[in-house]
Amino acid sequence: MATTPKILTVEGETALLQPIDTYMSGIQSKIDELRSSGTTKVLSLQSSIDAIKSDRLLTKQEREQRIAALQKEMDAAKQVESSRKQQVATLIADGEAYLKAHYDKEYLTPVKESCAAERVVAKEKYQKHLAELEAEHKQLMAKTSDAKEAKEEKYVYKNKQFDAKVTYQLELQRIKDRQHDAAAYRYHLIDLLRMSHFTLAEKLDQRWEAYRYTFNAHDFLLNNGLYIAILLVFAGLCVAAPIVKGTNLLTPQNLLNILQQASPRMFLALGVAGLILQTGTDLSIGRMVGMSMVASTVIMHQGPNTGTIFGVAYDFSGIPVVGRIVMALVVCVALCTFFSAIAGFFTARFKMHWFVSTMANMLVIFGLVTYATKGVSFGAIDPTIPSMVTPKINGFPTIILWAIAAIAIVWFIWNKTTFGKNMFAVGGNPEAAAVSGINVFAVSIGAFLLAGVLYGFGSWLECIRMVGSGSAAYGQGWEMDAIAACVVGGISFTGGIGKISGVTVGVLIFTALTYALTILGIDTNLQFVFSGVIILIAVTLDCLKYVRKK
Numbered sequence: 001m002a003t004t005p006k007i008l009t010v011e012g013e014t015a016l017l018q019p020i021d022t023y024m025s026g027i028q029s030k031i032d033e034l035r036s037s038g039t040t041k042v043l044s045l046q047s048s049i050d051a052i053k054s055d056r057l058l059t060k061q062e063r064e065q066r067i068a069a070l071q072k073e074m075d076a077a078k079q080v081e082s083s084r085k086q087q088v089a090t091l092i093a094d095g096e097a098y099l100k101a102h103y104d105k106e107y108l109t110p111v112k113e114s115c116a117a118e119r120v121v122a123k124e125k126y127q128k129h130l131a132e133l134e135a136e137h138k139q140l141m142a143k144t145s146d147a148k149e150a151k152e153e154k155y156v157y158k159n160k161q162f163d164a165k166v167t168y169q170l171e172l173q174r175i176k177d178r179q180h181d182a183a184a185y186r187y188h189l190i191d192l193l194r195m196s197h198f199t200l201a202e203k204l205d206q207r208w209e210a211y212r213y214t215f216n217a218h219d220f221l222l223n224n225g226l227y228i229a230i231l232l233v234f235a236g237l238c239v240a241a242p243i244v245k246g247t248n249l250l251t252p253q254n255l256l257n258i259l260q261q262a263s264p265r266m267f268l269a270l271g272v273a274g275l276i277l278q279t280g281t282d283l284s285i286g287r288m289v290g291m292s293m294v295a296s297t298v299i300m301h302q303g304p305n306t307g308t309i310f311g312v313a314y315d316f317s318g319i320p321v322v323g324r325i326v327m328a329l330v331v332c333v334a335l336c337t338f339f340s341a342i343a344g345f346f347t348a349r350f351k352m353h354w355f356v357s358t359m360a361n362m363l364v365i366f367g368l369v370t371y372a373t374k375g376v377s378f379g380a381i382d383p384t385i386p387s388m389v390t391p392k393i394n395g396f397p398t399i400i401l402w403a404i405a406a407i408a409i410v411w412f413i414w415n416k417t418t419f420g421k422n423m424f425a426v427g428g429n430p431e432a433a434a435v436s437g438i439n440v441f442a443v444s445i446g447a448f449l450l451a452g453v454l455y456g457f458g459s460w461l462e463c464i465r466m467v468g469s470g471s472a473a474y475g476q477g478w479e480m481d482a483i484a485a486c487v488v489g490g491i492s493f494t495g496g497i498g499k500i501s502g503v504t505v506g507v508l509i510f511t512a513l514t515y516a517l518t519i520l521g522i523d524t525n526l527q528f529v530f531s532g533v534i535i536l537i538a539v540t541l542d543c544l545k546y547v548r549k550k
Contacts, residue, residue: 031091267459270454290474488505
């Protein structure tokens with residue numbers, strides 16, 4: 001018959017820990033004594049030297065003299081430190097061996113067993129309390145004939161149930177805190193021994209303990225439920241592909257194809273992410289892609305263009321290939337930045353809603369490009385260009401490196417520059433940002449300009465990836481993919497919340513799903529439905545997080 005684990009009192013737990021504390025205190029005292037005129041003195045002297053270096057009241061000569069004197073003392077202290085290093089190491093090894101042999105067995109395990117028993121008792125007490133409240137409620141309801149009194153009694157009963165639940169949750173949290181403190185105390189002792197130097201295994205163990213301590217199933221599902229669902233769907237598609245189409249999705253070549261397709265789209269998502277970060281969006285992305293594809297194809301076309309722009313057939317074949325590549329990039333970035341700046345100006349200056357300003361942009365761009373080209377699709381670009389800009393090295397598409405560079409640069413802008421920090425501030429609370437001295441208008445315009453540069457660069461890469469074939473209709477629906485990738489990646493429409501890593505994951509998820517659905521032969525229109533459902537769920541989860549914070 002199994003025995004019920006003993007529930008430890010505070011005094012009982014202290015008694016278990018006392019022998020460990022006594023032994024470790026003895027070792028620590030010896031180590032502190034050995035370090036007093038060695039390591040401890042070195043650290044103190046180094047701190048004094050740093051303070052003198054930053055003291056602007058001293059002359060250069062005084063500073064050098066004082067530092068020289070302290071350096072002399074430090075050299076002597078380092079010699080003492082070196083001579084006692086082996087003794088300290090032996091004591092540290094002794095302490096670690098003692099902890100390994102005694103801590104879990106004599107202290108941590110009994111505390112864990114006690115906590116487990118306390119949880120059982122707390123649950124039984126809570127259930128018993130609920131049963132008593134229910135019995136009391138039924139008795140009072142049986143005696144009550146007045147409808148008003150019955151309604152009041154039901155309200156009181158619900159409040160009592162809520163209070164009982166809160167008391168139970170507080171008790172569980174107390175037990176959880178107790179177990180966590182017992183687990184963390186070991187590393188406090190090691191910290192004293194080694195002066196905050198931990199092994200990789202110890203660091204990982206501390207992180208795991210901290211994660212378990214702070215883990216909340218509801219928050220986890222709220223933050224990661226959509227990812228889990230999408231991964232399950234993708235896993236189902238991977239299983240279905242060999243059965244339905246006789247092909248395996250998880251091959252190195254397919255993975256490279258997914259990354260290759262995702263690379264130009266990464267630029268678009270990174271661009272619109274900055275706008276979403278400020279509670280905005282951009283509906284004109286797809287049309288900017290079409291416009292840039294046309295411009296790139298015309299400039300990098302092999303030989304004279306058969307199509308015309310506003311009735312003029314352009315021929316850039318006389319310009320060297322490198323010149324045409326650079327010219328196409330500059331034109332794409334310039335066009336996208338120009339139109340983004342227009343939308344940004346109306347949004348920032350006249351407080352126009354992002355939806356309206358970018359929708360107007362979308363219509364203007366599509367109308368101009370369609371009118372200028374008469375809806376004609378232009379031919380392929382010079383076939384030597386892809387191998388110059390995005391060559392494949394041993395089968396590896398280097399276009400992926402362009403996307404990685406964009407991720408790194410935008411991450412730096414977001415996290416390491418004043419402009420990036422101001423973007424978060426304006427997105428979180430524009431009124432507070434303005435009061436604190438941030439130029440909200442400049443930040444808003446800057447976000448649009450950054451987006452325009454990224455749109456142009458991404459469209460130029462897409463043209464090279466597809467070897468041209470630009471038309472006004474190219475890029476239709478890409479704005480939805482970019483926005484969806486950001487939302488799935490955790491860029492909140494409530495503003496001021498988001499990470500570049502989330503955008504990256506979102507783009508990869510959407511590209512992988514689109515690729516898988518295409519391989520399985522799912523109709524493109526149904527793929528739009530799928531994207532719409534994902535957007536709806538992602539925004540719903542984002543709104544739930546916002547409501548909880550409120």
